[in-house]
Amino acid sequence: xxxxxxxxxxxxxxxxxxxxxxxxxxxxxxxxxxxxxxxxxxxxxxxxxxxxxxxxxxxxxxxxxxxxxxxxxxxxxxxxxxxxxxxxxxxxxxxxxxxxxxxxxxxxxxxxxxxxxxxxxxxxxxxxxxxxxxxxxxxxxxxxxxxxxxxxxxxxxxxxxxxxxxxxxxxxxxxxxxxxxxxxxxxxxxxxxxxxxxxxxxxxxxxxxxxxxxxxxxxxxxxxxxxxxxxxxxxxxxxxxxxxxxxxxxxxxxxxxxxxxxxxxxxxxxxxxxxxxxxxxxxxxxxxxxxxxxxxxxxxxxxxxxxxxxxxxxxxxxxxxxxxxxxxxxxxxxxxxxxxxxxxxxxxxxxxxxxxxxxxxxxxxxxxxxxxxxxxxxxxxxxxxxxxxxxxxxxxxxxxxxxxxxxxxxxxxxxxxxxxxxxxxxxxxxxxxx
Numbered sequence: 471x472x473x474x475x476x477x478x479x480x481x482x483x484x485x486x487x488x489x490x491x492x493x494x495x496x497x498x499x500x501x502x503x504x505x506x507x508x509x510x511x512x513x514x515x516x517x518x519x520x521x522x523x524x525x526x527x528x529x530x531x532x533x534x535x536x537x538x539x540x541x542x543x544x545x546x547x548x549x550x551x552x553x554x555x556x557x558x559x560x561x562x563x564x565x566x567x568x569x570x571x572x573x574x575x576x577x578x579x580x581x582x583x584x585x586x587x588x589x590x591x592x593x594x595x596x597x598x599x600x601x602x603x604x605x606x607x608x609x610x611x612x613x614x615x616x617x618x619x620x621x622x623x624x625x626x627x628x629x630x631x632x633x634x635x636x637x638x639x640x641x642x643x644x645x646x647x648x649x650x651x652x653x654x655x656x657x658x659x660x661x662x663x664x665x666x667x668x669x670x671x672x673x674x675x676x677x678x679x680x681x682x683x684x685x686x687x688x689x690x691x692x693x694x695x696x697x698x699x700x701x702x703x704x705x706x707x708x709x710x711x712x713x714x715x716x717x718x719x720x721x722x723x724x725x726x727x728x729x730x731x732x733x734x735x736x737x738x739x740x741x742x743x744x745x746x747x748x749x750x751x752x753x754x755x756x757x758x759x760x761x762x763x764x765x766x767x768x769x770x771x772x773x774x775x776x777x778x779x780x781x782x783x784x785x786x787x788x789x790x791x792x793x794x795x796x797x798x799x800x801x802x803x804x805x806x807x808x809x810x811x812x813x814x815x816x817x818x819x820x821x822x823x824x825x826x827x828x829x830x831x832x833x834x835x836x837x838x839x840x841x842x843x844x845x846x847x848x849x850x851x852x853x854x855x856x857x858x859x860x861x862x863x864x865x866x867x868x869x870x871x872x873x874x875x876x877x878x879x880x881x882x883x884x885x886x887x888x889x890x891x892x893x894x895x896x897x898x899x900x901x902x903x904x
Contacts, residue, residue: 497774498821506829512760600687616663814885822877
């Protein structure tokens with residue numbers, strides 16, 4: 471029997487039981503669609519996070535308190551770190567700036583806390599971050615209206631605040647927030663600027679945040695000092711002239727030496743890491759997450775394969791006399807086996823192709839939902855939509871090819887036993903079967 475004859479017979483047999491074939495296909499369709507959709511979501515999340523980190527600048531170093539001898543959260547230390555943690559301070563940032571280390575263009579220290587904002591039209595809890603005037607340039611933050619506070623505001627610890635786009639809408643839904651007064655933890659602050667919306671993503675989004683001069687935060691809003699009287703900060707961010715390995719290594723070493731000297735310690739009680747380290751770590755985490763999602767979805771492919779085996783065993787039983795007749799007129803074992811293998815692969819391949827189309831369609835649909843959610847729906851944004859901020863999916867060829875290959879393999883694996891059982895039937899016994 472030729473391959474063309476085998477295909478013709480297989481499709482005729484499948485068409486004879488359309489509902490059963492369709493239900494068998496459904497298992498593979500769901501499995502393949504789930505694999506493609508979940509892996510597309512995982513890849514999209516990774517791409518979105520990496521783009522946001524790069525948009526904030528890849529020529530940055532971040533100094534954070536606490537020692538670590540391994541990589542975690544995007545930071546890699548080169549020191550030991552068994553000693554007690556010594557607090558990172560604003561005075562450490564001043565010392566780095568005054569050291570005139572080659573390769574550094576800007577520097578700022580920051581600390582944040584959750585503050586209560588009250589205006590004539592609303593009350594909101596939001597994250598408040600204390601920084602200095604270079605923050606927008608270092609972090610590539612765009613000002614929508616007004617301006618960021620000045621170096622003079624920082625020096626005088628002025629009660630001025632810059633708020634995110636969503637926070638501005640919540641507090642001042644009826645007009646421009648710039649120039650208005652808002653009470654932050656019962657203290658009056660003047661809104662000097664509103665940041666341009668960055669899309670509302672929960673990762674590194676400033677839309678629902680506020681910024682005040684760091685001295686204002688440390689002296690008026692949320693004082694926290696070391697035993698020596700220095701102002702505690704949560705991080706120091708350093709902008710470099712470029713992101714070359716030589717520049718990163720040189721500045722990192724200089725900062726480590728300076729802070730070790732200031733902290734009078736032989737072991738690091740701080741961590742210095744680059745944005746490149748953070749991107750690498752996030753990529754590793756999201757790759758693992760994507761593989762996990764694909765593996766979970768792959769379970770449905772296994773269930774679909776078991777369904778194929780079940781249906782093929784039923785088909786062998788129903789067609790016992792047909793098998794007997796074919797053998798009686800000269801069909802060989804390999805002919806019978808190939809016929810049922812073709813049927814099994816046809817079902818799994820058909821389900822795989824349909825699953826690919828549905829999976830790609832769902833992935834594209836999620837992108838559209840996310841894009842639509844970015845449009846304001848009144849009252850502070852599209853918060854009622856679970857895809858607000860844009861759930862980005864990235865469709866690549868790898869999961870599609872993988873899903874199709876797996877679907878074919880499943881058809882072969884789960885079709886072998888029914889096909890083998892059919893080929894082993896004795897002609898006389900098959901013809902006697904009722």
